Amino acid sequence: xxxxxxxxxxxxxxxxxxxxxxxxxxxxxxxxxxxxxxxxxxxxxxxxxxxxxxxxxxxxxxxxxxxxxxxxxxxxxxxxxxxxxxxxxxxxxxxxxxxxxxxxxxxxxxxxxxxxxxxxxxxxxxxxxxxxxxxxxxxxxxxxxxxxxxxxxxxxxxxxxxxxxxxxxxxxxxxxxxxxxxxxxxxxxxxxxxxxxxxxxxxxxxxxxxxxxxxxxxxxxxxxxxxxxxxxxxxxxxxxxxxxxxxxxxxxxxxxxxxxxxxxxxxxxxxxxxxxxxxxxxxxxxxxxxxxxxxxxxxxxxxxxxxxxxxxxxxxxxxxxxxxxxxxxxxxxxxxxxxxxxxxxxxxxxxxxxxxxxxxxxxxxxxxxxxxxxxxxxxxxxxxxxxxxxxxxxxxxxxxxxxxxxxxxxxxxxxxxxxxxxxxxx
Amino acid sequence: xxxxxxxxxxxxxxxxxxxxxxxxxxxxxxxxxxxxxxxxxxxxxxxxxxxxxxxxxxxxxxxxxxxxxxxxxxxxxxxxxxxxxxxxxxxxxxxxxxxxxxxxxxxxxxxxxxxxxxxxxxxxxxxxxxxxxxxxxxxxxxxxxxxxxxxxxxxxxxxxxxxxxxxxxxxxxxxxx
Numbered sequence: 001x002x003x004x005x006x007x008x009x010x011x012x013x014x015x016x017x018x019x020x021x022x023x024x025x026x027x028x029x030x031x032x033x034x035x036x037x038x039x040x041x042x043x044x045x046x047x048x049x050x051x052x053x054x055x056x057x058x059x060x061x062x063x064x065x066x067x068x069x070x071x072x073x074x075x076x077x078x079x080x081x082x083x084x085x086x087x088x089x090x091x092x093x094x095x096x097x098x099x100x101x102x103x104x105x106x107x108x109x110x111x112x113x114x115x116x117x118x119x120x121x122x123x124x125x126x127x128x129x130x131x132x133x134x135x136x137x138x139x140x141x142x143x144x145x146x147x148x149x150x151x152x153x154x155x156x157x158x159x160x161x162x163x164x165x166x167x168x169x170x171x172x173x174x175x176x177x178x179x180x181x182x183x184x185x186x187x188x189x190x191x192x193x194x195x196x197x198x199x200x201x202x203x204x205x206x207x208x209x210x211x212x213x214x215x216x217x218x219x220x221x222x223x224x225x226x227x228x229x230x231x232x233x234x235x236x237x238x239x240x241x242x243x244x245x246x247x248x249x250x251x252x253x254x255x256x257x258x259x260x261x262x263x264x265x266x267x268x269x270x271x272x273x274x275x276x277x278x279x280x281x282x283x284x285x286x287x288x289x290x291x292x293x294x295x296x297x298x299x300x301x302x303x304x305x306x307x308x309x310x311x312x313x314x315x316x317x318x319x320x321x322x323x324x325x326x327x328x329x330x331x332x333x334x335x336x337x338x339x340x341x342x343x344x345x346x347x348x349x350x351x352x353x354x355x356x357x358x359x360x361x362x363x364x365x366x367x368x369x370x371x372x373x374x375x376x377x378x379x380x381x382x383x384x385x386x387x388x389x390x391x392x393x394x395x396x397x398x399x400x401x402x403x404x405x406x407x408x409x410x411x412x413x414x415x416x417x418x419x420x421x422x423x424x425x426x
Numbered sequence: 427x428x429x430x431x432x433x434x435x436x437x438x439x440x441x442x443x444x445x446x447x448x449x450x451x452x453x454x455x456x457x458x459x460x461x462x463x464x465x466x467x468x469x470x471x472x473x474x475x476x477x478x479x480x481x482x483x484x485x486x487x488x489x490x491x492x493x494x495x496x497x498x499x500x501x502x503x504x505x506x507x508x509x510x511x512x513x514x515x516x517x518x519x520x521x522x523x524x525x526x527x528x529x530x531x532x533x534x535x536x537x538x539x540x541x542x543x544x545x546x547x548x549x550x551x552x553x554x555x556x557x558x559x560x561x562x563x564x565x566x567x568x569x570x571x572x573x574x575x576x577x578x579x580x581x582x583x584x585x586x587x588x589x590x591x592x593x594x595x596x597x598x599x600x601x602x603x
């Protein structure tokens with residue numbers, strides 16, 4: 001719907017003209033009355049020559065699925081069906097994107113049949129979901145005295161997924177599961193890694209006979225191999241609290257780490273699940289494959305801090321979401337004690353728990369202006385955290401502290417990588 | 427850079443009456459008008475500029491009264507045009523502040539203002555002629571009636587044009603209901 005209204009300029013011109021006429025009449029001066037004539041005449045002429053312009057507007061985006069720091073190109077095309085003296089187009093941008101080049105607010109003057117294309121580039125600053133394509137259009141006549149306003153809405157839903165940090169190695173799960181994967185299991189069977197030698201039994205395949213051992217012992221021996229299995233990994237995200245600003249906070253860092261870990265595990269054929277432990281308790285059951293990774297990303301897109309005084313019990317989580325002997329990778333700034341209690345609960349229930357503790361101290365330092373009180377407070381806070389992390393280690397939780405300026409892969413490599421090698425006596 | 431044009435027009439608006447009658451009273455009003463107008467232009471506040479223009483009208487009135495000369499219609503018309511152009515350019519700059527403007531928009535506006543200046547000039551000429559005829563006691567009454575008719579035709583044409591411009595609003599109303 002097009003809204004037509006008079007420009008404020010009309011009222012200004014009328015006001016000045018009326019004042020000039022008033023002075024002219026009161027003081028009987030023809031000059032003052034004459035000074036009002038140009039403004040009045042301009043209003044008449046301006047309104048007389050005004051016409052309704054017709055045009056066609058199209059809007060395109062280069063991609064609707066992006067990762068943080070990706071560039072998005074937005075193109076708007078205007079085709080003038082009649083002469084368009086002045087068309088002003090504005091596309092309101094969400095706060096999660098930054099303008100990189102050109103402008104999202106532009107004005108053109110078009111002749112009949114003329115086509116103009118306007119492109120600007122946005123940078124995806126932080127994870128979010130938003131819709132582009134709502135264009136606010138303002139049409140000015142030649143005089144600018146009449147303004148027509150309308151909106152064009154061609155919705156382009158866009159999603160900015162958390163940035164994936166490349167991880168060549170992630171924390172190795174201590175227990176494997178029944179499906180084929182990339183971890184060498186302690187169980188013996190068909191595989192590539194040599195496991196053991198035993199006496200030949202009926203039904204064994206001849207290609208597995210170890211001829212060297214058989215000749216030495218004068219009995220037939222066969223090689224056994226270790227199975228290659230996958231593992232279950234549950235990523236547990238702390239959404240009870242977040243520290244920092246809207247552009248740099250611990251929750252976004254946790255989400256990035258969770259997405260990167262999910263991709264690293266899914267690439268190894270592991271089953272990956274997700275639990276959001278916060279005011280709103282959300283989860284995603286473990287799964288494998290790219291489609292499941294997309295589901296995890298969609299889930300992480302909506303991860304947000306929802307404050308609640310109610311402490312959720314992990315007993316609410318169904319068993320299929322928390323399978324036995326699954327590795328729990330918890331991501332938290334450890335600001336809320338309820339998350340620590342949940343971790344302790346998991347340890348007591350026999351789950352191997354690895355805590356990736358995102359340092360809120362560094363994030364706070366980055367957000368606040370440097371000052372002596374800030375520095376002292378942060379140092380005291382860091383000391384308190386050292387004690388807190390030490391206590392958690394004593395309770396059987398593997399704690400890896402991540403300072404955001406460090407590489408995540410470097411932090412994960414600090415975890416002792418266990419590799420069971422079973423030596424077999426000849 | 428673009429602010430220089432309205433500032434020059436403010437100087438012209440305040441300077442012409444001051445040149446006509448450089449008295450203390452005119453100078454005082456000129457000072458007030460200049461302050462409001464310049465501040466209005468610099469901080470992009472149209473209301474302050476309008477106050478400055480209103481004060482400059484009082485200044486012009488004082489200058490015309492204290493100037494003690496004959497009717498100065500040409501200067502009055504010139505000041506009227508300056509006021510219009512000043513308000514227009516300032517409104518244009520404020521409206522498109524922060525907007526990426528294509529050159530074609532500036533060209534279109536410049537053409538429009540140029541064309542309007544021609545119309546205003548022609549109007550001034552007609553008004554001047556009319557004033558000259560009225561000032562002469564022996565003027566031909568037929569010529570006076572012809573010029574009056576021409577002025578009336580221009581006024582009616584402008585009114586019809588304005589009505590035509592309002593028609594789209596009625597169309598929108600009909601579409602809506």
